[in-house]
Amino acid sequence: MNALKRFKDCYFLYSFLRDPLAVGSLAVLVVLTVAAFAAPLIAPHNPYDPATIDIFDASTPPAWTPEGSEKFLLGTDAQGRDILSTMLYGMRVSLIIGFGATILQAFIGIIVGLSAGYFGRRLDALLMRLADVQLSFSTYMVAIFLGAVFQTAFGMANYETFAVPFLILVLGLAEWPQFARTVRASVMAEKKKEYVEAARVIGLGSRRIMWRHILPNTLTPVMVISTVQVANCIMGEAALSFIGLGMPITRPSLGSLIKAGFEFFLSGQWWITFFPGALLVLLIVAINLFGDWLRDFLNPKLYKG
Amino acid sequence: MFAFIVRRILQAVVVMAVISCIGFAIKHSFGDPVRELSGMTVSAQERERLREELGLNDPFLVQWGRFLKGAVHGDLGMSYLYKKPAMEIILGKAPATMELVIAASVIILILSVPIGIYAAVRPRSWLSRFFMGVSVIGVSIPVFLTAILLISIFSVQLGWLPSFGRGNELTPLFGGAWMSGFFTWDGITHLVLPALSLSSIMLPLFIRLIRAEMKETLEAEYVKFARAKGLKPWRVLVVHAFKNTLLPVITVGGVQLGIMIAYTVLTETVFQWQGMGFMFLEALQRSDVSLMSAYLVFVGFVFVVVNTVVDIVYGLVNPMVRIAGRK
Numbered sequence: 001m002n003a004l005k006r007f008k009d010c011y012f013l014y015s016f017l018r019d020p021l022a023v024g025s026l027a028v029l030v031v032l033t034v035a036a037f038a039a040p041l042i043a044p045h046n047p048y049d050p051a052t053i054d055i056f057d058a059s060t061p062p063a064w065t066p067e068g069s070e071k072f073l074l075g076t077d078a079q080g081r082d083i084l085s086t087m088l089y090g091m092r093v094s095l096i097i098g099f100g101a102t103i104l105q106a107f108i109g110i111i112v113g114l115s116a117g118y119f120g121r122r123l124d125a126l127l128m129r130l131a132d133v134q135l136s137f138s139t140y141m142v143a144i145f146l147g148a149v150f151q152t153a154f155g156m157a158n159y160e161t162f163a164v165p166f167l168i169l170v171l172g173l174a175e176w177p178q179f180a181r182t183v184r185a186s187v188m189a190e191k192k193k194e195y196v197e198a199a200r201v202i203g204l205g206s207r208r209i210m211w212r213h214i215l216p217n218t219l220t221p222v223m224v225i226s227t228v229q230v231a232n233c234i235m236g237e238a239a240l241s242f243i244g245l246g247m248p249i250t251r252p253s254l255g256s257l258i259k260a261g262f263e264f265f266l267s268g269q270w271w272i273t274f275f276p277g278a279l280l281v282l283l284i285v286a287i288n289l290f291g292d293w294l295r296d297f298l299n300p301k302l303y304k305g
Numbered sequence: 306m307f308a309f310i311v312r313r314i315l316q317a318v319v320v321m322a323v324i325s326c327i328g329f330a331i332k333h334s335f336g337d338p339v340r341e342l343s344g345m346t347v348s349a350q351e352r353e354r355l356r357e358e359l360g361l362n363d364p365f366l367v368q369w370g371r372f373l374k375g376a377v378h379g380d381l382g383m384s385y386l387y388k389k390p391a392m393e394i395i396l397g398k399a400p401a402t403m404e405l406v407i408a409a410s411v412i413i414l415i416l417s418v419p420i421g422i423y424a425a426v427r428p429r430s431w432l433s434r435f436f437m438g439v440s441v442i443g444v445s446i447p448v449f450l451t452a453i454l455l456i457s458i459f460s461v462q463l464g465w466l467p468s469f470g471r472g473n474e475l476t477p478l479f480g481g482a483w484m485s486g487f488f489t490w491d492g493i494t495h496l497v498l499p500a501l502s503l504s505s506i507m508l509p510l511f512i513r514l515i516r517a518e519m520k521e522t523l524e525a526e527y528v529k530f531a532r533a534k535g536l537k538p539w540r541v542l543v544v545h546a547f548k549n550t551l552l553p554v555i556t557v558g559g560v561q562l563g564i565m566i567a568y569t570v571l572t573e574t575v576f577q578w579q580g581m582g583f584m585f586l587e588a589l590q591r592s593d594v595s596l597m598s599a600y601l602v603f604v605g606f607v608f609v610v611v612n613t614v615v616d617i618v619y620g621l622v623n624p625m626v627r628i629a630g631r632k
Contacts, residue, residue: 133320136560136608137563138563138564138568144567148589152594238449242449258453262453265453265456266461273453277450281442284447288441
């Protein structure tokens, strides 16, 4: 109870509730995430179950248009799948990949940043040069190449079976330098402080100092980047799917739904592309707005000014 | 300064060597030139002889050395799909991509500078709030969705602009090596939508950057002094303040120019623009590993050259970089 009361009184919650944009974006985010993960319960149809799909329902426009059907609120795609259901399932795939890739990036970035910042010298120079070089290439380019290499290496069929872990790996490997740089910078600043010296005087090992003492103090910037990176990864996944390096259409993400719809877009079937696209933008805007607020709140420079 | 340039170029060479190694490793492990070059009827002995002749039985490092030697001479191997040198195909497609990037950069420059300055000078006006709000949303819209949106408005609804390709009226430049769409009305109308959607991804970033830099400069003492001296407001802004915001803008701009090449892959897919990115995806779908690795090496080369030049220019104009780099 005490913890709850303390949370109620803290400045974090106070400033969060005072910003309608932050509250709104978090609310949208929560609703979308819950809807995505509850897709098997709330979706009107199951797009993974071929038995419920009827090809005669294909390309039905949304329910409020003259040719629309009551059964499909947002219409159906070229294979007769309900757009609303595929969107919910697709958003789940997008979110899993977005969070998964961000966790992988943070994991790699924290290990690299911690060791570079703590041990310094040669290791630091080598790792940071590597990060610089990779950052100087666009992360998209790296992701596209990695995706292409994986697809050629494992064959199309295998790639489609393991698309989710593959995409997490591709996006994770493509964008870790962001985390590594930030963690390194904060480690460099923390390393000089007295508590680290004290820990060293007690005789603690460097691994313990790194993980138990320094790391917790570098997590604030990591949190800020993480929110933005989730949005970036979802966008990256959508981009990869759009050029055919991402999720297969049998297990669509938002990106591959857009790609699938684009083939029919010019012939007037706008709804197959439009709704997944709008949902993708809504999701990313919500994450970015929340990330912006978090950054402004946690950034001590702006905090004082 | 000389040492800085040498070190920077050395680094670029090392990076290029690594990229070529990766490119070659891909080609080496996933492509079999003998299978691609010979037909179904060629016997096993024939194939073995061909392998020996092409040097495919040599150790990896020897083959990589040969690949490097070829690459330095501008030979990146044969494309299995086109049965032509990969370099020739890439150079044939490069102008289309370059024109797209140039047009997008021009759009970014024309729009971001005035909007950025305005948003810095009048941060509280509703117009700058509008621009900043749009730029938050602009960052969040993937480039292919912008492209689809533009097509649906300007090609499908209004029918003003064509939705794909480069048109038929291209002007040959440099003896036909560069087919340009800049000189005919048809070419320009085909260029507008792809260039707009490509610029949409960088535009918010540049507006924010110029705004932030400009805001900082406007706080500086010398700007206040120039105002106190009674100079005309526009002169203070353009001649005194804006000049000093240009430096970071140019450096970021140089790097972003390279990054834009990555986004051309997406833009070219939507608009079926016959450039390098489109070619790369075609090579991927037809598993033309040779062309893929050639593209990787070529694009890597462009990135490295752009970054190195930007760094050196930055080092020339800003001595702090050189000194910090020396440690």
